[in-house]
Amino acid sequence: MTQLDRRSFLASSAGAAAGVAAGAGLGLSPAAAQAGGVLRIAMTASDIPLTTGQTDQGGEGQRFMGYTVYDSLINWDLSRSDRSSSLTPGLATKWEVDPANTNRWIFTIREGVQFHDGSTFTAEAAVWNFDKLLKEDSPQFDRRQSAQGRSRIPSIAGYRALSPGVLEITTRAPDATLPYQVAWIMFSSPAQWEAMGRNWDAVALRPSGTGPWRLDRFVPRERAELVPFPGYWDKARVPKTSRMVLLPIPEANARVAALRGGQVDWIEAPASDAIASLRQAGFQITANAYPHNWTWHFARNPGSPWNDVRVRRAANLAVDRQGMKQLLADMMIPAEGFLTPGHAWFGNPTFKLRTDVDAAKRLMAEAGFTPQRPLRTKVLIAPSGSGQMQPLPMNELIQQNLADVGFAIEFEVVEWNTLINIWRAGAAHPSSRGASAMNYSYFIQDPFTAFIRHLATELQPPAGTNWGLYSDPDMDRLFQDLRTAFDPAALDRAMQRIHEKYVDEALFLMVTHDVGARAMHRRVQGFVQAQNWFQDFSPITIAG
Numbered sequence: 001m002t003q004l005d006r007r008s009f010l011a012s013s014a015g016a017a018a019g020v021a022a023g024a025g026l027g028l029s030p031a032a033a034q035a036g037g038v039l040r041i042a043m044t045a046s047d048i049p050l051t052t053g054q055t056d057q058g059g060e061g062q063r064f065m066g067y068t069v070y071d072s073l074i075n076w077d078l079s080r081s082d083r084s085s086s087l088t089p090g091l092a093t094k095w096e097v098d099p100a101n102t103n104r105w106i107f108t109i110r111e112g113v114q115f116h117d118g119s120t121f122t123a124e125a126a127v128w129n130f131d132k133l134l135k136e137d138s139p140q141f142d143r144r145q146s147a148q149g150r151s152r153i154p155s156i157a158g159y160r161a162l163s164p165g166v167l168e169i170t171t172r173a174p175d176a177t178l179p180y181q182v183a184w185i186m187f188s189s190p191a192q193w194e195a196m197g198r199n200w201d202a203v204a205l206r207p208s209g210t211g212p213w214r215l216d217r218f219v220p221r222e223r224a225e226l227v228p229f230p231g232y233w234d235k236a237r238v239p240k241t242s243r244m245v246l247l248p249i250p251e252a253n254a255r256v257a258a259l260r261g262g263q264v265d266w267i268e269a270p271a272s273d274a275i276a277s278l279r280q281a282g283f284q285i286t287a288n289a290y291p292h293n294w295t296w297h298f299a300r301n302p303g304s305p306w307n308d309v310r311v312r313r314a315a316n317l318a319v320d321r322q323g324m325k326q327l328l329a330d331m332m333i334p335a336e337g338f339l340t341p342g343h344a345w346f347g348n349p350t351f352k353l354r355t356d357v358d359a360a361k362r363l364m365a366e367a368g369f370t371p372q373r374p375l376r377t378k379v380l381i382a383p384s385g386s387g388q389m390q391p392l393p394m395n396e397l398i399q400q401n402l403a404d405v406g407f408a409i410e411f412e413v414v415e416w417n418t419l420i421n422i423w424r425a426g427a428a429h430p431s432s433r434g435a436s437a438m439n440y441s442y443f444i445q446d447p448f449t450a451f452i453r454h455l456a457t458e459l460q461p462p463a464g465t466n467w468g469l470y471s472d473p474d475m476d477r478l479f480q481d482l483r484t485a486f487d488p489a490a491l492d493r494a495m496q497r498i499h500e501k502y503v504d505e506a507l508f509l510m511v512t513h514d515v516g517a518r519a520m521h522r523r524v525q526g527f528v529q530a531q532n533w534f535q536d537f538s539p540i541t542i543a544g
Contacts, residue, residue, distance in 0.1 A: 037240075037241045037242040037243070037541070037542045038241065038242060038243040038244070038245060038542065039241045039243070039244045039245070039265055039266065039524065039537070039540055039542060040244075040245040040247065040263070040264040040265045040266070041064070041244065041245065041246055041247065041264060041265070041266045041267070041268070042247050042248075042249040042255040042258050042259070042264045042266070042267040042268065043057075043060060043064060043246060043247065043248050043249065043268055044060060044249075044250055044252075044255075044268050044269050044384045044385060044386065044388070044416075045057040045060050045061065045248045045250065045384075045385065045386065045416065045417075046221075046248055046250040046384070046385075046415055046416065046417070047220065047221050047248050047417065048065070048218065048219075048220060048221065048222075048223070048224045048246065048248060049061030049062075049064060049065040049066075050065070050144060050145070050148065050204070051065055051069070051204045051205075051207045051215055051218060051224065052142065052144070052145055052188060052200050052203050052204050052207055053070060053129070053132075053145055053186045053187065053188035053207070053209065054066075054133065054142075054144075054145035054146075054148040054149040054185070054186055055148060055186070056144070056147075056148050056417055056420070057385075057386055057416070057417060057420075058385065058386035058387065058416070058420060058443075059386045059387055059443050059533040059534070060268070060385070060386030060387070061148075061386065062184070062186075062533070062534060063386075063533060063534045063535060064224075064246050065224070065246075066186050066534075067186075067211065067534045067536075068211055068212065068213040068226055068244075068537065069116075069207060069209040069211045069213055069214065069215055069226065070186035070187060070188065070209035070210065070211045071090045071091050071113075071186070071187060071209065071210045071211050072090045072091065072182065072183050072184070072185055072186060072187070073090055073091045073092040073095070073107055073126065073167075073182050073183075073185070073187070074087050074088070074089065074090050074092060074095065074179050074182055074183045075087070075088050075089070075090035075183065076088065076183065076445075076530075076532055076534055077530075078528075078530040078532055078534060078535060078536040079528065079530070079536065080528070080530065080531075081288055081528050081529050081530060081531065083531065084291070084531050085445070085530050085531055085532040087179055087180070087183060089110070090110075090183075091109065091110055091113060091121055091126070091187060091210065092107040092108055092109060092110065092167070093108050093109075093110050094107075094108045095107045095108070095179060095182075097176075097486065102174040102484075102486065103157075103170050103171050103172075103173065103174055104168065104169075104170050104171075105168070105169045105170070105171070105178060106162075106166065106167070106168055107123075107126075107166070107167040107168075107169065108165065108166060109121070109122060109123050109126070109164070109165045109166065109167060110233065111165065112233065113210050113233045114210070114231050114233070115188075115189035115191065115192065115208045115209065115210055116189070116192075116207075116208040116209060116210070116214045116229055116231075117189050117191055117192045117195065117208040118191075119189055119190070119191035119192070119208075121187065121210055122161070122164040122165070123161035123162065123163065123164055123165060123166055123167040124161045124164065125187065125189070125190055126159070126161070126167050126187060127159055127160060127161050127167070128140060128190045129185070129186075129187045129188060129190075130156070130159050130185075132145060132146070132188075133145055133146045133149040133150050133153075133185070134146070134150060134153075134156070139198060140190070140193055140198070142200045144200070145200075147421075147424065149184070149185055149186075151424065151453070151459075151463075151464045151465050152181055152184040152185065152453075153181045153182065153184070153185060154172075154181070154453075154458075154459060154463065154464050155171040155172055155173070155175040155177070155178055155181060155483075156169060156170075156171060156172075156178075156181075157170050157171055157172045158170040169182075173483065174483060174484050174486075175483045176447075176482070176483060176484065176485055176486045176491060177446065177447045177448040177452065177482070177483060180445075180446035180447060180448050180449065181448050183446075186209065187209065187210065188203070188207060188208065188209055189207075189208035189209065191208070192206070192207065192208035204218070205218055210232075210233070211229065211232070212228065212229055212232045212234070212237045212238055212239055212538050213226040213227065213228060213229060213239060213244065213537075214226065214227055214228070214229045216243070221248065222247075222248075223245060223246065223247055224245070224246045225243055225244070225245050225246075226243065226244045226245075226246070227242065227243050227244075228241075228242070237536065237538040238538065239537065239538045239540075240526070240538065240539060240540065240541050241537075241540055241541060241542055244537060247264060249264075249267075250383065250384040250385075250416070251383075251384065252269060252270065252271035252274075252384070252390060253271050253274070255267040255268070255269070255270065255271075256270055256271050256274045256278070256519070259278070259283065259519055259520075259521070260278075260281070265520055265521045265523070265524050265542070266518060266519070266520040266521070266524055267518065267519050267520070268518055269384075269388075269389060269390070269517060269518075270285070270517060270518070270519040271390065272327065272328040272329040272331060272390055272393075272517075273329070274519075275329045275331065275517070275519070276329065278519050282522055283519050283520065283521060283522065284519065284520050284521070284522055284524065285517065285518070285519055286516075286517070286518045286519075286520070286527065286529050287331060287515040287516055287517045287518070287529070288515060288516055288529040288530070288531055289333060289340060289513070289515055289531055290514070290515070290516050290530070290531045290532055290533060291339075291340070291443065291444045291445040291450070291531070291532070291533070292387055292441060292442070292443070292444065292513050292514040292516070292533065293335065293338060293339070293340075293441065293442050293444055293510065293511075293512070293513050294332075294335075294387070294388070294389055294394070294439075294441045294511050294512045294513065294514060295338075295439070295440060295441070295442060295508040295509055295510055295511060296315075296379060296398075296437045296438065296439055296440075296508065296509035296511070297423075297437060297438050297439075297440045297454070297467055297468055297508060298312065298436070298437050298468050298507070298508060298509070299427035299432070299435070299436045299437060299467075299468045299469065300427075300468045300469055300470040300471070301427050301428050301468070301469045304427070304436050304468075305375050305377050305436055306436060306437065306468075308367050309505055309506060310363040310364070310366050310367045311363070311364070311367050311369075311375065312505070312506035312507070312509075313351065313360075313363055313506045314359075314360040314361075314363035314364045314367070314405055314406070315360070315402060315407065315506075315509050316351075316353055316506050316509060316510060317353075317354065317355065317356045317357070317359050317360040317363070317405075318355070318357060318360040318401045318402050318404065318405045318407075319355065319398055319401050319402075319509070319511055320355050320397065320401050321334035321335065321353075321355065321511065321512060322334065322355070323397060324394060324397055324398075324511070324512060325512075327390075327393060327394070327397060328389065328390060328394070328512075331514075331515050331517040332389070332512040332513065332514060332515060333512065333513040333514075333515065334512055334513075335353055335510040335511050335512050335513060336352075336353050337349060337353065337499060337502070337503045337510060338444070338450070338451075338499060338502045338503060338507075338508060338510055339444060339450065339499055340513050343499075344492060344495075345450070345492060345495035345496055345498075345499055346496065346499055347495075347496030347497065347499045347500040348496075348500065349499070349500045349502075349503035349504050350500075350504050351503055351504045351505075351506060353503070353510060357404060357405060360405040360406075361405045361406065364405050364406035364407075365406070369406040369407075370406050371403065371404065371405065371406050373406075374403070374406050374407055374408035375406060375407050375408065376408040376410070377407070377408075377409065377410070377435075377436045377437070378409075378410045378411070378412060378433070378434055378435040378436060379395075379409055379410070379411055379412075379435055379436070379437045379438065379439060380411075380412050380414055380419060380422065380432070380433065380435045380437070380438040380439065381395050381411050381412070381413055381414075381419075381438070381439040382413065382414060382415065382416040382418075382419045382439070383413055383415070383416075384416060385416025385417075385419070385441075386416065386441070387441035387442075387443070387514060387533070388416065388439070388441050389441070389512075389514050391439060392413075394511070394512075395411060395439055398509075398511070399411065412433060412435060419438065419440070422438065422467075423438065423440060423465060423467045424461060424462075424465060424467075425461055425462075425467075426460060426461030426462075426466075426467055426469060427467055427468050427469050428469060429461070437509070438467065440467075441514070442454070443533050445532065445533065447482055447491065447495060450495075451479070451482070451495070451498050451499070451502070452479050452482070452483075453465050453466070454466060454467075454468075454470075454508075455468075455470045455472070455475055455479075455507065456475075456476060456479050457470075457471040457472075457473075457476050458476075470507070474501070475498070475501060478494065478497055478498045478501065479498070481494045481497075482494040482495065482498065516529060522543075523542055523543040523544075524540060524542065524543075525540070525541050525542070525543050526539045526540045526541045527539070527540050
């Protein structure tokens with residue numbers, strides 16, 4: 001479609017979502033939910049995230065089905081709202097690089113951790129889980145989980161159990177970012193896979209992790225119900241509610257209607273034009289800065305219009321970020337770079353992101369384009385999804401902004417999980433449908449996820465998620481400096497240099513940062529919104 005017909009699209013989406021709500025029954029009655037201490041959450045995803053361990057549906061999948069049912073060797077501390085999250089021991093109590101061989105890491109496994117099925121987590125179980133993602137000839141190899149996890153741990157060259165309590169991981173080259181990579185990997189039970197006939201489809205219905213929640217009921221595309229795991233190793237994080245119900249409702253207005261109608265207690269990403277009225281009606285609105293950005297990821301393969309830095313800078317100067325902030329009821333932080341303003345890794349870029357239509361027009365004219373002779377190109381977008389905020393009206397505004405300076409943008413709308421698969425395949429793959437960019441929200445929580453995975457030459461698909469096929473020897477050298485920066489001060493400076501290059505060369509369309517807006521009933525208590533893509537649902541209670 002050349003111009004987004006948002007009104008008709010939203011109307012059809014809302015109608016479909018309402019039909020699902022009425023036909024499937026979105027949850028328990030409000031009275032039953034209140035009496036049972038049940039927390040019912042409407043996600044932005046269009047389906048229940050993959051339940052077997054390594055989730056799909058992006059960061060939202062990890063939030064609701066990863067760090068609930070499972071643990072990583074290294075977890076995130078989600079207990080504070082007033083500071084950035086940091087890594088914390090999970091299934092490993094400590095990890096350290098070998099000073100004599102910086103390709104070698106030693107992880108000490110936490111003793112006495114039980115899977116939901118009663119089996120014990122050991123270093124051998126960790127090896128089994130890495131095999132399910134990386135070793136294609138292993139009996140437990142699962143292509144669906146591998147598609148979600150392999151690209152997150154590109155540095156890993158090998159791994160072995162030195163004893164039940166000690167795991168060794170070796171990297172292809174020295175890489176100080178390995179702990180951040182490992183923090184994405186979830187560990188499922190080898191014993192449960194055996195008990196379910198070595199069949200991952202069967203495991204999906206009765207998975208077994210080590211997390212504070214256990215999957216009790218699963219209906220694809222309709223609901224997942226989690227219950228507390230009383231044997232969880234961290235007693236402070238045993239959930240306080242009796243049940244958490246996850247419901248996929250991808251359309252924002254349908255989520256708002258479900259909250260108002262008492263079908264759910266909590267909604268992710270409420271429609272921005274409903275926030276004021278939800279507040280007036282007594283609902284809680286929570287928000288916090290977190291390591292997120294909302295971008296257009298440019299293709300950089302031969303023939304892409306975004307290979308011209310003048311075009312990239314013009315697009316960044318054309319976007320009315322303050323107008324978008326008004327559109328989103330102030331629930332955003334306007335981008336000043338790829339990272340959030342004031343970040344320790346921001347550095348001092350010379351190209352300043354701002355709205356300057358005249359400067360954008362001059363750059364486009366130098367590149368050979370005007371509003372009368374526009375640059376025509378296609379961009380892939382999703383109607384909803386993890387971290388995508390309100391993508392249809394936001395992209396419509398950008399489309400109008402860019403038209404004013406000499407772009408004619410055509411959008412092709414695809415479902416969020418489909419867009420993720422396109423992103424993994426790369427810009428030259430037929431699945432990209434001739435598009436020269438895609439709208440993608442990024443998890444920018446650590447050195448690897450913030451920078452390396454997007455633009456490292458070695459991580460072009462299928463090896464990684466450098467969707468745009470960008471390749472620059474200077475950037476690769478900066479990444480190498482980062483990987484060998486085991487000293488925190490050296491790592492910070494390496495990150496600053498990389499971010500300066502990201503911004504000065506306008507390597508993405510850098511639009512905004514989300515604040516994780518959520519709306520919930522006032523009976524939902526005890527939630528601490530961490531500055532993180534993931535959240536801890538264990539402390540939450542439902543007031544009577």
